[in-house]
Amino acid sequence: MIKLPNTLSFRLTFWYASTFLVCLVGALLALYVYLDTIFNNRMDEDLKEDIAEFRELLDEGGLEKVIAEIIREINSSDETEVFLRVLNSNGRVVFSTDVSEYEDLDVKTASTFQNNMTPTTPALKTVEFPHHDYPVRMVLGQIGPDMVLLIGETLEKKEEIMELLFKVFAGMVFLGIPLSCGVGLAIARKAVSGIEEVSRAAKDIERGNLDRQVTVRAGEEEIQTLMDTFNAMAARIRGLIRDMREMTDNIAHDLRSPLARIRAMSEGALAETHSAMNDRGLATETMRECDRLMHLINTTLDMAEVDAGVINGSKGPVDLSKLMTDLCELFEAVAEEKHITFIVSIDSNCQIYGIKHHLQRMVANLLDNAMKYTQSGGQVSVELSRSPHNCRLAITDTGVGIPLSDQPRVFDRFFRCEHSRSQEGCGLGLSFARSVARAHGGDITVTSESSQGSSFTSTFPTITSAA
Numbered sequence: 283m284i285k286l287p288n289t290l291s292f293r294l295t296f297w298y299a300s301t302f303l304v305c306l307v308g309a310l311l312a313l314y315v316y317l318d319t320i321f322n323n324r325m326d327e328d329l330k331e332d333i334a335e336f337r338e339l340l341d342e343g344g345l346e347k348v349i350a351e352i353i354r355e356i357n358s359s360d361e362t363e364v365f366l367r368v369l370n371s372n373g374r375v376v377f378s379t380d381v382s383e384y385e386d387l388d389v390k391t392a393s394t395f396q397n398n399m400t401p402t403t404p405a406l407k408t409v410e411f412p413h414h415d416y417p418v419r420m421v422l423g424q425i426g427p428d429m430v431l432l433i434g435e436t437l438e439k440k441e442e443i444m445e446l447l448f449k450v451f452a453g454m455v456f457l458g459i460p461l462s463c464g465v466g467l468a469i470a471r472k473a474v475s476g477i478e479e480v481s482r483a484a485k486d487i488e489r490g491n492l493d494r495q496v497t498v499r500a501g502e503e504e505i506q507t508l509m510d511t512f513n514a515m516a517a518r519i520r521g522l523i524r525d526m527r528e529m530t531d532n533i534a535h536d537l538r539s540p541l542a543r544i545r546a547m548s549e550g551a552l553a554e555t556h557s558a559m560n561d562r563g564l565a566t567e568t569m570r571e572c573d574r575l576m577h578l579i580n581t582t583l584d585m586a587e588v589d590a591g592v593i594n595g596s597k598g599p600v601d602l603s604k605l606m607t608d609l610c611e612l613f614e615a616v617a618e619e620k621h622i623t624f625i626v627s628i629d630s631n632c633q634i635y636g637i638k639h640h641l642q643r644m645v646a647n648l649l650d651n652a653m654k655y656t657q658s659g660g661q662v663s664v665e666l667s668r669s670p671h672n673c674r675l676a677i678t679d680t681g682v683g684i685p686l687s688d689q690p691r692v693f694d695r696f697f698r699c700e701h702s703r704s705q706e707g708c709g710l711g712l713s714f715a716r717s718v719a720r721a722h723g724g725d726i727t728v729t730s731e732s733s734q735g736s737s738f739t740s741t742f743p744t745i746t747s748a749a
Contacts, residue, residue, distance in 0.1 A: 290477070291470040298466030299459070306458050310451040317447060321440045325419055326406055332433055333404045333423030340426045348425070349377050364435045371428040384411050384418070384434070400424075408437075416441050476505035480512050492520050540571040599745055600641060602632040602673055606666050609642065613649045622656055625663040632666055632673040633745040636722040644718040647711035648677045648738050655681035656735075672724075673744055678737040684730040692728055715740075 339347045345368070352366045356379050367378040381387050404423030411418060420434040479498045486494040495516060496509040547567055610626045617624035634641075652662045660680040667674045684692055693716045715738075719726040723743045730736035 290474050291467070294470035294473060295463060295466040298469060299462040302462040302466070303455065303458060306462075307455055310454065314444070314447060314451060318444055321443065322419075325435065325437075325440065326421075329406065329419065329421035329433055329435065330404055330423070333421060333425065333431060336431050337423075337425040340429065345376070345429070348431075352377065352379065362436070363438060364433070366434075367432040368425075369430050369432065371430075376429065383413065385413065386411075409434075473505070476509055480509060483512065483516070487516060487519070492516070492523065544568055544571050597636050598638075600634050600636050600638050602634050602641070602675070602742070603628055603630050603666060605638065605641060606632075606645065606664065606675070609645050609649060610664055613653060616653050617662060620653065620656070621658045622653065623661040625661065627664070628666040629668045632668045634673055634722065634742045635745050636742070640718045641722070644715045644740075645675070645677075647715050648740075651711060652677055652679040652681065652736075652738075655679065657681065660735075668744070671744060673742045675740040675742075676737060678735065680735040683732040683734050684728065684736055685732050689728060689730060693726070712738075 336348055336351065339351055348368065352368070356364070356366070362383065365379045365381050365384065367381065368376040370376055401424050404421050406419070406421050408417050408419050414436065416436050416438040418434045418436050420432060422430060422432050425431045476496075476498060479496050483494045483496050495513050498509070499506065606626075606628050610624070610628070614624055616622075649662075649664070656662055656679045662677070662679045665674075665676045665678075693712050716726050719740050719742070724741045726738060726740045728736060728738050
């Protein structure tokens with residue numbers, strides 16, 4: 283059993299060639315039938331015109347003129363192709379050309395044939411004779427009150443023309459097979475060239491060439507869309523891998539530093555003389571480093587839960603106005619200690635649907651960053667406003683600001699604008715804040731300018747919209 287290639291190029295070529303050949307055969311067959319009908323109608327019209335002409339001759343010159351015209355026509359044509367017979371109303375032959383080659387002519391022109399004739403309408407019939415290769419088209423028409431004329435003409439010329447047309451049409455079909463296959467293959471190759479290029483690029487990426495892109499431009503809009511989408515996907519993969527590598531490096535750094543300090547303190551404890559005071563200090567430092575590690579791990583797990591949406595079942599109504607009032611009261615002490623002007627504007631009755639302790643951590647992270655990066659004498663402002671559909675929270679400071687190059691990545695996990703990572707923190711606060719905002723149906727954005735300060739704006743749907 284022959285197994286055909288299961289490729290898109292083969293299928294496109296097969297369907298193109300098949301469709302072309304079906305249309306070609308259908309068109310040629312229709313043309314062949316149309317021409318055959320045209321030839322038959324033309325012959326019938328000619329035979330009817332001959333009957334009419336002989337009727338006029340009989341009226342004008344009598345039987346002698348009709349016979350003279352018959353003799354003239356026979357002499358000017360091949361006797362084997364046409365014959366004429368004049369019969370009276372009783373069926374007796376008055377005059378006839380040579381009909382010796384047409385056996386049983388009288389039988390074939392019997393009453394059945396004559397009954398189809400009327401005084402004004404000739405009767406037409408196609409008859410086949412045993413010793414003739416081609417059938418004969420005959421017409422029987424009345425040319426006088428008591429006289430009829432039988433004219434027979436072979437279909438040899440018409441059949442030869444139709445046979446020639448059949449051979450030409452058959453040749454066109456056989457010529458169309460390789461032509462349609464060749465054209466179909468070229469069209470299919472051109473159509474799938476973009477898909478093949480995408481496949482090659484995907485294989486290169488699978489081998490580790492992550493910088494691979496599809497550079498061929500396709501003429502078809504669908505193929506070009508596929509290429510552009512593939513390039514965008516490849517770029518996204520490169521970005522994710524780059525972020526993953528950077529995040530891995532950051533996690534390793536944030537885990538290594540506390541562990542290294544714990545190990546150093548342990549080695550020092552083993553080398554030094556023990557005392558109750560030394561042991562207490564070492565225990566305190568060890569607990570601080572452990573707390574830092576636990577904070578990093580817990581925050582990472584909390585973000586994973588928020589992003590996975592496994593906390594939706596514990597959501598409930600939250601009075602964001604009261605939550606902000608309580609948090610701002612706590613951070614007033616921090617602002618007074620750093621001599622920062624703390625401005626608070628909170629609209630009442632800002633009700634949203636969410637998880638209270640996640641919202642508290644989110645706002646606390648934003649306020650903590652604002653206080654941390656605002657120098658003494660600066661200003662931090664908190665504004666909570668309510669619209670018919672949303673609650674808007676804006677926390678603005680006059681601190682160090684965020685460089686423009688870092689702003690697109692400021693919400694990435696473990697990203698810190700201070701790249702030496704020497705300051706306290708793990709780079710998860712803003713990433714956690716965005717995860718919480720989006721888990722509550724809102725979002726968070728930042729506008730900032732170096733040395734001018736930053737503004738973080740969060741929006742949440744009100745409890746009516748959220749419901």
